[in-house]
Amino acid sequence: MSLRHALSTPDAEKASLSTRLLALGIVLALLVTVPIWVPNSYYVNICSQILIWAVFALGLNILVGYAGLVSLGQSGLFGIACYTAAYLVSIGTPHFEAGLAAIGLAIVTSAVFAVLSLRTTGISFLMITLALGEILWGIAYRWVSVTGGDNGISVNTRPTPFGISLASPSAFYYSTLIIFLVVVAAMYVFVESPFGISLRGTRDQARRMTTLGYNVWLIRFLAFMFSGLIAGVAGLQFFYYEKFVSPYVLSLSTSATVLLMVISGGVATLLGPIVGAALVIVMQYVVSAYIQQWNLVLGAIFVAIILFMPEGLVPGSLRLWRALRRRRGSAPAVVTVPVEPES
Amino acid sequence: MARAINRRTILKGTAAGAALASLPWGRAALAESKPVKVGLLTVLTGPLAQGGIQMKEGVVAFMKDKNYTLAGRKVDLIIGDTGGNPAGAKAKTQELVERDHVDFIIGPLAAFEMIAISDYVARHKVPLLCLAGADNMTQRTPNPYFIRASATASQCGFPLADYVRKEMKLSRMDTIVEDFAFGYEQEGGFQLVFTAEGGTIAKRLWTPIQTPDYTPYLAQISDVDGVWQGFAGSNPINFMKQYAAFGLKKKYPVVGGWTAFDDALLPSFGNDAVGAVSGAFYSVSYDSPSNNHFVELLLRETHKTPGGYAAGCYINGMCVEAALEKLDGNTSSPEKTIAALRSLSFKDSPRGPFHFDHFGNVVGNVFIRRLERKNGKLVNTIVKTYPNVSQFWTYNEKAYLATPLFSRNKVPAKI
Numbered sequence: 001m002s003l004r005h006a007l008s009t010p011d012a013e014k015a016s017l018s019t020r021l022l023a024l025g026i027v028l029a030l031l032v033t034v035p036i037w038v039p040n041s042y043y044v045n046i047c048s049q050i051l052i053w054a055v056f057a058l059g060l061n062i063l064v065g066y067a068g069l070v071s072l073g074q075s076g077l078f079g080i081a082c083y084t085a086a087y088l089v090s091i092g093t094p095h096f097e098a099g100l101a102a103i104g105l106a107i108v109t110s111a112v113f114a115v116l117s118l119r120t121t122g123i124s125f126l127m128i129t130l131a132l133g134e135i136l137w138g139i140a141y142r143w144v145s146v147t148g149g150d151n152g153i154s155v156n157t158r159p160t161p162f163g164i165s166l167a168s169p170s171a172f173y174y175s176t177l178i179i180f181l182v183v184v185a186a187m188y189v190f191v192e193s194p195f196g197i198s199l200r201g202t203r204d205q206a207r208r209m210t211t212l213g214y215n216v217w218l219i220r221f222l223a224f225m226f227s228g229l230i231a232g233v234a235g236l237q238f239f240y241y242e243k244f245v246s247p248y249v250l251s252l253s254t255s256a257t258v259l260l261m262v263i264s265g266g267v268a269t270l271l272g273p274i275v276g277a278a279l280v281i282v283m284q285y286v287v288s289a290y291i292q293q294w295n296l297v298l299g300a301i302f303v304a305i306i307l308f309m310p311e312g313l314v315p316g317s318l319r320l321w322r323a324l325r326r327r328r329g330s331a332p333a334v335v336t337v338p339v340e341p342e343s
Numbered sequence: 344m345a346r347a348i349n350r351r352t353i354l355k356g357t358a359a360g361a362a363l364a365s366l367p368w369g370r371a372a373l374a375e376s377k378p379v380k381v382g383l384l385t386v387l388t389g390p391l392a393q394g395g396i397q398m399k400e401g402v403v404a405f406m407k408d409k410n411y412t413l414a415g416r417k418v419d420l421i422i423g424d425t426g427g428n429p430a431g432a433k434a435k436t437q438e439l440v441e442r443d444h445v446d447f448i449i450g451p452l453a454a455f456e457m458i459a460i461s462d463y464v465a466r467h468k469v470p471l472l473c474l475a476g477a478d479n480m481t482q483r484t485p486n487p488y489f490i491r492a493s494a495t496a497s498q499c500g501f502p503l504a505d506y507v508r509k510e511m512k513l514s515r516m517d518t519i520v521e522d523f524a525f526g527y528e529q530e531g532g533f534q535l536v537f538t539a540e541g542g543t544i545a546k547r548l549w550t551p552i553q554t555p556d557y558t559p560y561l562a563q564i565s566d567v568d569g570v571w572q573g574f575a576g577s578n579p580i581n582f583m584k585q586y587a588a589f590g591l592k593k594k595y596p597v598v599g600g601w602t603a604f605d606d607a608l609l610p611s612f613g614n615d616a617v618g619a620v621s622g623a624f625y626s627v628s629y630d631s632p633s634n635n636h637f638v639e640l641l642l643r644e645t646h647k648t649p650g651g652y653a654a655g656c657y658i659n660g661m662c663v664e665a666a667l668e669k670l671d672g673n674t675s676s677p678e679k680t681i682a683a684l685r686s687l688s689f690k691d692s693p694r695g696p697f698h699f700d701h702f703g704n705v706v707g708n709v710f711i712r713r714l715e716r717k718n719g720k721l722v723n724t725i726v727k728t729y730p731n732v733s734q735f736w737t738y739n740e741k742a743y744l745a746t747p748l749f750s751r752n753k754v755p756a757k758i
Contacts, residue, residue: 042442049434144750150455150523151477152429156462169441244459246429253428285434288424295388 031177035170043286044169045241050281051173051180052237057261057273058187059230064259065268066196067223068203069121072255073113073129076136077228079250081106081235086153086245087146095159102239103232109136110228114221121206130252137250152246159240166240176237183230187270190226199223200268264305266312275313378417379674381406381663382439383656384425384432384450384460390553391427393576394652395452397607398474401653402449404644405660414667419443425451429459436460440467446674449659451475452652454496454525461486468677470666470684472659474652478528479748481704481734488677490684490703492662492694493655494624494734496525497532497749499601500573501736502709502729503622504536507598510727511620513568515543517595519560519582520573522549522751529573529600531749536736539757549751557582561589570595575602580611587615601625604714607650609721612714617721619714625654625694626710626723634693654693662687695728704734 030037034047056078063069081102088098117128140147147153158166166172190196201209202216209216239245248254257280265276280298288294309316383402386395399422411418421443423435432451439445440463447470451457454477464471465486473480473489476496480486507513518534520526526549534544545567548560564570570591574582579602586592592615601623604616627638627648637657641649649657666683667674674680681703688698697707709732712723735743738758746755 040442042438045434045437045441144752149751151458152455154458154462156466242430242433242459243462244429244433246455246459248428248430248455284426284431285438289438292387292424294424 034177035173041169044173046281046285048169048173048176048241049285050278051176052234052241053258053261053281054274054277055176055180055183055237056231056234056258057265057277058183058270059227059234060258061187061262061267061269061273062190062199062223062227062230064262065272066191066199066203067220069118069220069224070126070259071117071129071227072126072252072259073117073131073133074227074231074258075250075252075254076113076129076133077106077110077231078235078238078254078258079136079140079245079247080109081232082239082245082249083140083147083153085236085239086155089155089157090153095157096161099159099236102236103229106232106235107225107229110225110231111221113228114224118217118220118224130255133250133252133255137247137252140247140250147247150247152244154244156243158243172241176241179233179237183233184270184274191270195219195222260302264302264313266314266316269312269314272312272314279313378419379413379447379667379672380419380421380443380445382443382445382448382450383420383422384435384439384448384452384456385422386427386452387422387424389427391452391576394602395424395427397650397652398450398452398656400641400645400647401649401656402660404640404653405657407644408640409660409664413664414670414672416667416672421445425456427453427456429455432456433459433463436463440464440469445469446680447472447663449474449656449663461489464488470677470681472662472684474655474659476525476528478734481700481702482744483748485702488681490662490681490699490705492658492697492699492705493651494601494709495532495704496528497535498704498732498734498736499622499624499709500529500532500534501536502732503598503600503620503711504533504542505540505729506620506622506711506727507569507571508537508540508542511569511596511598513596514541515545515567516569516571517546517548517564517567518544518571518573519548519550519564520600521552521575521578523552525575526573527751528749530571531754532736533571533573533600534754535749535758538754552578554578555581557585558589561585561591564591564595567595570597571599572597572603573600577608577611579603579605579608579616583612583615583619592618596620598622601651604712604723605650605652606648606723607652609648609714609723612721614716616714617716620726621712621714621723622709623651623712623723624705624707624709625651626712626725628712628722628725629693629695629708629710631691631693631695633691634695637693658692658694661689661692665689695730700733702734706731706733708732 035044038044060074063071084105085098085102088101089095113132116132117125141150164171166175198214199219202219206216261276261280262273264279266272283294283298291297305313383399385398386392406418406420421439423439425432425435439448449472452474454475457473457475457477457480461480465488468488471489473491474493478495478497480489481491481495518530520530538544546563548563550560572582596618598620604619604621606627638649641653662684665687666680669683670679685699685703690696695708697705700706709729710725711727713726715722715724742758746758747753
């Protein structure tokens, strides 16, 4: 039994549950009505971008947050889905088959990445994933007959699933929203599943997990594949959003951006990568219109996060909020402690 | 310092406009006074920012000179920083088109940015005045809403090769340039004409975009009459420094493209580049009323010698103004606007007289310039002017378009 259950009264539990459900309902309603209350299709597109990057960051969070493996090769998995879909669509393959192939190849690539990089952890793991990502970037840059080199590949259509055209910003937004919600739900289930708990076990006590008879390598391998699957889905969406692909998607800066999203929002939390994605995209595409030195501001925000909320925006804000409530003395002391893996 | 366009003032202006529109008697007046919106896509952050900032200076200086009024209409200039990557270019283009509803877009800087936004711009019918070289934008995959008043990547290489063969009498050369599309197309243009006129390219060397040390490449240069280099950004400075230090400057003369010896780079070169010959669509030393005014204006506004980036964008500004005058300030039809832009013909501009071909690409002067030290200052002295240079040089357009785009692997021997 966890500490949380022991300390909170049933009433408080019920109240917090209903507040949570209410908050969830409001957020969902806001998300679904974005194309109605957002004044301009430009901002609807920004919302689509946030959701795509949030999915990408959620996928990376499996590795960074729950497996404790910091990867700088995630753009490779994202980009290979982009390129596969782009190439196949440009030679006339139907969207459905191209999409399946894109995600399939992303999974296969992540398996190769995993086999090569999971021989180590820590800094070595980071360097191997970085090198693997750079190899794919180099191939995209050089294999001009297939990838178009740095001129990339352009296509001019989006798919029409179930006969619904995704050409308009709102229609495309809804497709990204559906995928986003599915991925969030999958992450929610995954984290509390026996697999998710054993993955966190490999992060915190790898040696003990081995002695307990768990196959640490296999658990990490499967987590890597899952992360690759989600990166592939995000890559496919990003390609259809841009309708263009160039080696930029495979570059180190793409990997670094998504890693910053995860870390600034809060690793090993469900909400963290989403908040991180929103922060970076809003700075990049909205704030940049008002402040020319927007990346200076973004840098300052990251420094502030490191200084005041080293655990990330979401857990940090929760901590500050609780401290504030406790000081006022108006709230019962509810102590939330992460559920310990049963061992 | 150029006046930075503050988004807030633009918003304020729009809000005032909206308030005015809600009054019944305000409508008629508004139709005439509604500002024309010009978007500038440029790179203000990251490694390409050097050229991007000059682009901004060129446009801002032009607008300031005209008091932000073209053909009787006020101008809102909205500047988008693409960050020098395709995704950023796409997002900023969407911002300019969908949020700000611009009537014209000037920019972007890099070919890969241009290719990323080309389809989008054509679908939303926004006239685009581009500076990027990407040959195919006005050749094999033309964009109907596109004009280019600067030059294709290969355009300045044709007359340069002709000059190098006929006047400098060099017959065997090595070429060296960054390993990306702008490099391939620049080199391809030079190589095509050079070999067609009997010259030989001995070695083609490609360097990564960021190369701190050129020694491994310089060591491969031997047994030639000269070297062509097409570097861009701040790479030419570094390259020429190492070229001279390696002792090659005395042996093999250097010729190059417009970005390689751009006027804006001159203060940084020192003696390493003296004697270099380049082909460019613009030169500070071109003597015409329009260019003298432009150079004086830019020196006053930025305290820097302008180069091709600033001149290209200034000329784009002139095109916007001339098109607006042709249209009596009415930009409601993008079809008519692009038609007006493409039909423009200038008797005088900072680059001399020019007009556009039916793809929207410029036909105009290419200057052959020699880098010299005069009164202690480095200048590009014009030694020959090739007038009316087309993107197809002297070739038949159909035959030219039947060949593949210049690439790392393939340059046709002749057309």
